[in-house]
Amino acid sequence: MATVISAAGLARAFQTKHGPVEAVRGIDLTVREGEILGFLGPNGAGKTTTLRMLTTLLAPTGGAATVAGCDLATDAAGVRRACGYVAQSGGVDPQISVREELVTQGRLYRLTKDQAIARTAELARDLGLTELLDRRCGTLSGGQRRRLDIAMALTHRPKVLFLDEPTTGLDPASRADLWELIRRLRDEYGTTVFLTTHYLDEADALSDRLVIVDQGVVVAEGTPAKLKLEFAGSIDASLQDTFLAITGRSATPTDAAPVAV
Numbered sequence: 001m002a003t004v005i006s007a008a009g010l011a012r013a014f015q016t017k018h019g020p021v022e023a024v025r026g027i028d029l030t031v032r033e034g035e036i037l038g039f040l041g042p043n044g045a046g047k048t049t050t051l052r053m054l055t056t057l058l059a060p061t062g063g064a065a066t067v068a069g070c071d072l073a074t075d076a077a078g079v080r081r082a083c084g085y086v087a088q089s090g091g092v093d094p095q096i097s098v099r100e101e102l103v104t105q106g107r108l109y110r111l112t113k114d115q116a117i118a119r120t121a122e123l124a125r126d127l128g129l130t131e132l133l134d135r136r137c138g139t140l141s142g143g144q145r146r147r148l149d150i151a152m153a154l155t156h157r158p159k160v161l162f163l164d165e166p167t168t169g170l171d172p173a174s175r176a177d178l179w180e181l182i183r184r185l186r187d188e189y190g191t192t193v194f195l196t197t198h199y200l201d202e203a204d205a206l207s208d209r210l211v212i213v214d215q216g217v218v219v220a221e222g223t224p225a226k227l228k229l230e231f232a233g234s235i236d237a238s239l240q241d242t243f244l245a246i247t248g249r250s251a252t253p254t255d256a257a258p259v260a261v
């Protein structure tokens with residue numbers, strides 16, 4: 001399968017009052033077309049920073065990457081055309097309706113008004129939002145909001161969809177719906193999905209392959225079965241134990257040992 005994302009030594013440092021912070025120290029990875037990649041790591045590992053670089057929202061301070069054959073440094077517009085991005089905390093206007101939000105997004109991607117209306121109907125159908133089109137965004141539940149965030153990111157039929165913790169805070173039924181949607185995007189449209197999550201059952205169920213990062217570098221990479229065998233000694237091991245063996249930490253902040261005060 002063709003490579004759709006390739007990064008070499010991708011790095012980002014931030015200057016802060018307290019000196020430089022090396023959020024991402026040099027990430028090397030490849031993602032193949034039509035793959036669901038689980039991008040895992042403890043809090044502060046550099047996942048969001050990496051996603052923001054790969055979607056051109058943040059300039060790297062080192063290294064290079066291509067997305068859908070477009071170089072981050074020289075063809076940011078091409079990268080943006082190829083990508084959809086759902087941020088860790090989505091940003092929709094609470095006052096306007098779901099329909100207006102989707103039509104506006106279509107117009108931003110230069111669809112004509114008629115095309116934007118048609119695309120809105122299509123996305124609403126695909127994401128189960130049809131009944132909600134005339135609701136104000138501010139009245140949606142967390143799961144409905146997440147579906148709207150994803151609909152907006154799919155407006156221009158991106159080849160690659162970046163999802164930063166898409167299911168955080170969702171109830172089990174909404175999470176299951178999103179899993180089904182993510183699989184459907186891969187199976188029906190050949191969309192490549194680059195996903196971060198702290199839910200390891202989710203990463204295990206959904207991901208064709210995992211890349212685990214810690215302190216800004218890749219520390220392990222492979223199919224869930226390969227990582228379980230390599231780091232926890234058995235393909236029947238849980239991904240929790242595997243993650244703990246790799247990073248020395250639990251992936252789910254709520255599972256972490258209580259901090260002494």
Ligand SMILES: Nc1ncnc2c1ncn2[C@@H]1O[C@H](COP(=O)(O)OP(=O)(O)OP(=O)(O)O)[C@@H](O)[C@H]1O
Pocket residue numbers: 014015016021022023024041042043044045046047048049050088
């Ligand atoms: N704009 C910024 N200025 C300074 N430091 C930053 C900035 N953005 C991120 N960082 C730091 O970079 C590191 C990586 O942050 P990042 O948000 O990429 O982590 P993450 O893996 O997404 O974590 P989480 O699981 O908590 O979402 C953290 O130490 C963070 O505090």
Ligand SMILES: [Mg+2]
Pocket residue numbers: 047048049088164
């Ligand atoms: Mg993050």
